[in-house]
Amino acid sequence: MSMPGISWTHDGLNVTGFYAVTDTDPAVLLNPTKSGTTYTVPIIHVGSLSVPGQHALIIQAVNADGTTPAPAATVVKL
Amino acid sequence: MSAPTAPSAVSGVTLAGTVAASASLADVSAAIALASPGDTVCVPAGTATWNGNLDFWNWKADLVLTRGISLVGAGIGLTNITFTSAYGIGYAPSSSAFTNNDRLRISGFTFSHAANSTWGYSSGQGGAICLYGYPYASTLQNRIDHCRFVSEAGAVINAQGNMQGVADNCEFVYTSNAWRAYLFLVSATSGDRSCWDSVGYAVPGHPFGQADQFYIEDSTIDGPMWCEAGQGGRYAVRHNLFTNDTEFDMFDAHGNQPDTGNYATVKVEIYDNVFTGLTKSHRLIAARGGKSLVYNNTLTGTSQVDSAFLNSYEENNDYLSPVNDASVSVQYPNDCYFFANTKNGVRFTDVTISGTFNYTGIGAPQRVVPQKDLDLFWEQAGTFTGASGVGVGLIAERPVSGLTVGVGYWATDESVLYRATGSAAWEVYYTPYTYPHPLREG
Numbered sequence: 001m002s003m004p005g006i007s008w009t010h011d012g013l014n015v016t017g018f019y020a021v022t023d024t025d026p027a028v029l030l031n032p033t034k035s036g037t038t039y040t041v042p043i044i045h046v047g048s049l050s051v052p053g054q055h056a057l058i059i060q061a062v063n064a065d066g067t068t069p070a071p072a073a074t075v076v077k078l
Numbered sequence: 079m080s081a082p083t084a085p086s087a088v089s090g091v092t093l094a095g096t097v098a099a100s101a102s103l104a105d106v107s108a109a110i111a112l113a114s115p116g117d118t119v120c121v122p123a124g125t126a127t128w129n130g131n132l133d134f135w136n137w138k139a140d141l142v143l144t145r146g147i148s149l150v151g152a153g154i155g156l157t158n159i160t161f162t163s164a165y166g167i168g169y170a171p172s173s174s175a176f177t178n179n180d181r182l183r184i185s186g187f188t189f190s191h192a193a194n195s196t197w198g199y200s201s202g203q204g205g206a207i208c209l210y211g212y213p214y215a216s217t218l219q220n221r222i223d224h225c226r227f228v229s230e231a232g233a234v235i236n237a238q239g240n241m242q243g244v245a246d247n248c249e250f251v252y253t254s255n256a257w258r259a260y261l262f263l264v265s266a267t268s269g270d271r272s273c274w275d276s277v278g279y280a281v282p283g284h285p286f287g288q289a290d291q292f293y294i295e296d297s298t299i300d301g302p303m304w305c306e307a308g309q310g311g312r313y314a315v316r317h318n319l320f321t322n323d324t325e326f327d328m329f330d331a332h333g334n335q336p337d338t339g340n341y342a343t344v345k346v347e348i349y350d351n352v353f354t355g356l357t358k359s360h361r362l363i364a365a366r367g368g369k370s371l372v373y374n375n376t377l378t379g380t381s382q383v384d385s386a387f388l389n390s391y392e393e394n395n396d397y398l399s400p401v402n403d404a405s406v407s408v409q410y411p412n413d414c415y416f417f418a419n420t421k422n423g424v425r426f427t428d429v430t431i432s433g434t435f436n437y438t439g440i441g442a443p444q445r446v447v448p449q450k451d452l453d454l455f456w457e458q459a460g461t462f463t464g465a466s467g468v469g470v471g472l473i474a475e476r477p478v479s480g481l482t483v484g485v486g487y488w489a490t491d492e493s494v495l496y497r498a499t500g501s502a503a504w505e506v507y508y509t510p511y512t513y514p515h516p517l518r519e520g
Contacts, residue, residue: 004095004118008088015085043093061085 006049007040008059020046021058030059095119101157103128103140106149115145115180123152127160127192132168135210139168146171146180146217151187154226154249158188164204164232166191171217181219181517182209182243190228204232209292211239218242218289221517226251237292237313244293244515252301284312284344286371286495286508291345293515294318307343308332308367314347314511322355333367334409342367342409349510353377362419362426365454370414371495371508373488377421410435411448415486415495415508416456417468427459455486462487464498478502 006020018039019027025048032039043049049057095117098109101124109119130140140163143149149167151157159166166189169182189206206227209220220243227234228251235245284290291312299320304327307313315329331343345368356379363372419426431454436446448454455468462469464477464485473489481498486507488495497507 004093004097004120007090007092009090010088011086013086014083018088038090043095043097057091059088059091061088063083063085065083 005040005042006046006057006059007038009037010039010061011037014063015061016063017061019060019062020049021060022046022049023055027060098122100124101126101151101159103130107141110141110143110147110149113147115147115175115178118148118150121149121151121157121187123156125158125160127162128166129162131163134163134165134168134208135170137165137168137204137208138163139165139208141167143167143169143182144172145175146178146182146219148181148183148185150183150185151225153186154188154224156188157186159190161189161191161206165208165236166206168208168210169220170210175217179219180217181221182217183221183223184225185221185223186225188226188228189230191230191232205236206230206232206234208233208236209238209241209243211237211241219517220244220292221246223247223518225249228252235292235294240290242290242292244295244517246294246296246515246518248294248297250297250299250301250303252303284369286345286347286369287511289511289516291347293511295513295515303328304330306330306332307346308335309340309342310344312344312346314349316347316350316510317513318351320351320353323358323360327361327364328353329363329372331363331365331368331370331411333411345369345371347371348373348375350374351376353379355379363416365411365414367409367411369412370416372414372416373418373495375419377419379422408442410453412453414448414454414456415468416454417486417488418457418470418490425457425459427457429454429456451482451484455484476504 010018012034018030018032020030020041021027028046030041030045032041046057049055096109096112097120099105101121103126106119106121109121113119128140130142131138132140132142134142140161167184171180171182184207191206207222211217218240220237220241222235222243222245224247226249230250230252234250237243291314293314293316295315295317297318299318301322303320305313305315307330309332311332320328329346329348331346332340334340334342343366346363348363349371353375356377362375362377363370416426416429429450431448431450434446434448438444438446445452451466457470458467462471462477464479464481464487466482466485468486468488469476470488470490472491473494476487476489476496479502481501481503483498483500485498486495487498487504493510494506495508496504499505
């Protein structure tokens with residue numbers, strides 16, 4: 001019965017956090033729940049993602065060394 | 079020193095649930111179409127009139143759901159929907175929904191209904207939300223919460239068949255006395271006895287305090303209200319605040335109707351409610367069929383107070399009754415317990431039996447029903463001795479002998495209703511179902 005959420009998978013290695021970048025919003029540090037290799041966060045915590053419309057979303061895995069690949073996912077919503 | 083190691087790439091980013099573009103029926107329907115069972119569909123703030131006119135069994139509904147989702151508005155007064163079809167939202171769970179015991183949640187709306195003379199109480203249909211679990215696809219996890227219902231002429235919540243669940247933190251606001259507005263009605267289709275005879279979902283004997291009914295709790299009801307059950311219906315109304323006048327019969331446990339083939343209510347529970355601002359003549363309950371448990375209700379106001387506040391009667395021959403089916407209860411008023419109810423601080427210590435039927439020579443129980451201390455038990459004036467009615471007090475004060483089989487004792491320090499099984503023996507007869515309702519968790 002939770003609110004709509006964003007989920008992603010990650011092996012958890014060499015990572016200290018996840019950031020979300022929605023459209024042109026500043027990056028937001030996420031505090032996801034973890035189940036195995038799946039991470040989930042309600043969309044209300046992801047910038048403007050809860051506003052109806054189409055959004056581009058990038059989830060970044062980061063660590064203290066500042067090295068981070070940045071795969072992106074475009075989320076299309078009504 | 080080794081070079082920093084970058085984390086691996088994030089993958090599989092997905093969105094669970096959908097967000098409607100607006101509160102319009104088209105946008106909400108489109109979002110629901112993208113949702114899977116268990117998903118949440120968020121409806122943003124806004125005002126919309128829904129003109130669905132979709133087939134919903136023998137009726138029409140603006141929106142029809144067949145799988146369990148969470149339909150969540152922005153909140154009372156923020157997402158405002160006006161219905162125009164007989165039913166606003168009709169939920170007819172599919173066989174998959176039944177198999178998977180889908181969870182349905184409707185939350186965070188203000189619902190009203192456009193005036194329409196073709197539906198309402200007199201036509202036996204219409205309402206805000208219909209949970210239609212008859213006959214094969216009932217679901218047990220239905221929750222309606224944090225919604226406001228305004229000026230609903232039909233059944234605000236109409237739970238048919240074996241649709242179980244809870245409505246909580248809702249506001250029921252009526253501005254017209256034109257109709258007796260159902261708070262909700264729990265029944266099977268007219269003339270069918272499945273809710274009595276197909277009781278695999280229920281605990282045999284239909285004891286009180288079970289999950290197998292629809293609960294309404296922690297809600298406010300302002301204005302005329304009539305809460306009815308019949309045809310196998312079961313409901314529990316607890317911990318609510320009623321303000322201003324209700325209808326004459328606040329709660330009705332309908333009896334059998336041989337002329338139409340309808341069967342009686344199975345059971346109702348009404349407890350820990352507060353009623354204020356009563357000015358009309360009322361009956362707290364018309365216990366016409368099945369079991370009734372009415373206790374700890376507090377009434378205040380200037381309405382007429384007489385013995386009809388608690389009323390019970392048998393009006394029809396149960397010749398169609400499953401009375402001889404040992405797996406179910408009997409249809410006539412039976413196992414009714416009334417106690418610890420007050421009007422302006424004065425306890426109700428009388429019940430009117432305004433109609434009886436003599437089954438002697440006809441069928442079980444071969445006597446007149448209903449009768450005091452056989453079918454109906456209520457709190458008596460004076461000291462409770464165990465010989466009659468229902469006692470209320472500490473468990474240590476419970477009589478130990480001289481008991482009449484069937485009399486009750488409500489242990490206030492335990493919140494347990496005991497029933498005498500012999501002249502010196504008690505059994506635990508009832509404990510309230512889990513409060514808050516478990517569906518409110520998570």
